[in-house]
Amino acid sequence: MYEWDFSILFGYRWLFLQGLGITIAFTAAIVVGGIAIGLLAAICLLSRFAVLRAVSLGFIEVFRCTPILVQLIWFYYALPILVGIEMTPVTASLLALSCYGGSFYAEIIRGGIVSIDPGQQEAGAALGMTPALVMRRIILPQALRRMGPALMNQSILQFKNTSLVSVLAVPDLVYQGQMVAHDSFRPLETYTAIAVAYFVILFPLTVFVRRRERKLRVSA
Template sequence: MYQWDFSTLWKYQTLLVNGIGYTLLFTVICVAGGLAVGLVTGLGRLSNQRFITAPLRAFVEVFRCTPVLVQLVWFYYALPVLVGWEMSAPMAAAICLSLYGGAFYSEIIRGGIISTDKGQTEAGKALGMTRYQVMKRVVLPQAFKRMVPPLMNQSIMQLKNTSLLSVLAVPDLLYQGQVIAHDTYRPLEVYTFIAVAYFAILLPVTIWAKRMEHGNAEPHEA
């Protein structure tokens, strides 16, 4: 029978802590970048000008309809050849995951806005508000409540997607685990610890997202 020995991991605690820190930092960067891209893209797709909406829709469909792992590899190996300048693995991964998340965030933002009652938009215009004022004062505050649950879920997916960074040798938690497993020949302990670490990080975030979802649903149902 296999003899479990988690004490082996103790001398690699620095690598594991650094891997967790890098994973969390990368998640924050990619979520922030994705939200920025999603906000611009989502609002742009509401335009009546086809020359604006067509390329934005193409961007969304390209990133939604291709695997994120393929995108990561393409951004790191193919994009530098096309643009003619070298790109570090963390930079390529950050750009890729931000754009990937932005494609999903944009649909969430656009869907939240168009689900708002059009009568309120017309009422705002009747009061003399500009389109910008109606969007800022009337539409977005109501749409934001509907957007929070799916935005939180997509942000959780962004954290999960960071586990793919190891294919580019980005020193996240999984990559550090691979290094330790090759050094100790204890893959069961290493990958079990990594699974537990991801679970410990994601469980509180998931519970918080569920509470926010219920908190936003109750006033709406009332």
Template sequence: MEAFLNSDYIKPMPYLLEGLVFTLLITFAGLFFGFIIGAFTGLGRLSKNKFIYGLSSVYVEVIRGTPLLAQILFIYFGLSQLMDLNMHKLVAAILAIALNAGAYIAEIVRGAVHSIDKGQMEAGRSIGLTKNQTMRYIIWPQAFKRMIPPLGNQFVISLKDTSLFSAIAVGEMVYKAKTYYATTFTPFETLTMVCVLYLLITIPTSIYLRRVERRLDV
């Protein structure tokens, strides 16, 4: 037991767990704001207003058409220079995840709302509800049910994407691993444990999402 605890696989765990805290913080905070952005943008993609539709579409296409790493560097270095800001690395990381995930969540929202039968809107209007009330009380609850599985998949994707923030020295798991094995010369053992920690989160999440999908029958 003592040999196991003193092995090169276990020694980096305190550093990696410290990085895991930042990984989860960036993921949850980024997806929280990303969902807000995605919800408004997704509904904007369904708008009959050409300006709102066009603005939403440009945002989605630009974000989905550029690499996340380029977005991270642009936000941290480019925007900081443009706006003369000393942007904190953690703020840049959360903003990058929020903007990136928001574009994909927008398509999830658009697809889910679009999948609801148009008769639902007509039924709501026929009983005296306004368009916004019909969306809020009839369309959105049904659409949100259909969003849950793909939103869970987006969580897994965004969680793994946090590894890219090592490029700007954010203290997430990969960065912590790199700084650790740079002094201990144990990259194989350290990175193995990084992969194990990611899998301990992503595999149960994927299993849970499949159960939810079957339960909701979506």
């Protein structure tokens, strides 16, 4: 029978905390970046210009239909050769994860926008608002409220997806865990502790999302 001993992990607490800090900072960055990209892609999808629609759709499908792990490696190794710019593991990871997330956010945001009653757009237009102003002041505030739970769910996935940046040696929680496991010869304790850390952060968020969803359903 395996004898569990979590106490040895205490000696590595600063490493874990550092890793956790990077994971959280990464998540914040790729959620913001992903939503920005998703918003842009969604608006292009709804554009009256066929070229914009095609480009946006192409982007979304490429990132939705390829594995994120492959994208990470591709951004780090292939892109610098193709465009001739050096890329740090952090930049490559941020780009890949933001684009990957963006392709999913785009569909959520597009769905949210088209779910708003066309009468809202008409009312704004009839008051002399330009299409951009109608989008910013009338449609998006209503759509974003409605999409909140779906965006949160996608962001929870984004949080977990950051664990993949360890393959590019970005020192996130999982990467630091690998270091600790090697150093302590205690991989079971280490990875269990990491799993618990992810769970403790994400579980309250999923509860929160579920509650928001129920509230939206009641008010709708």
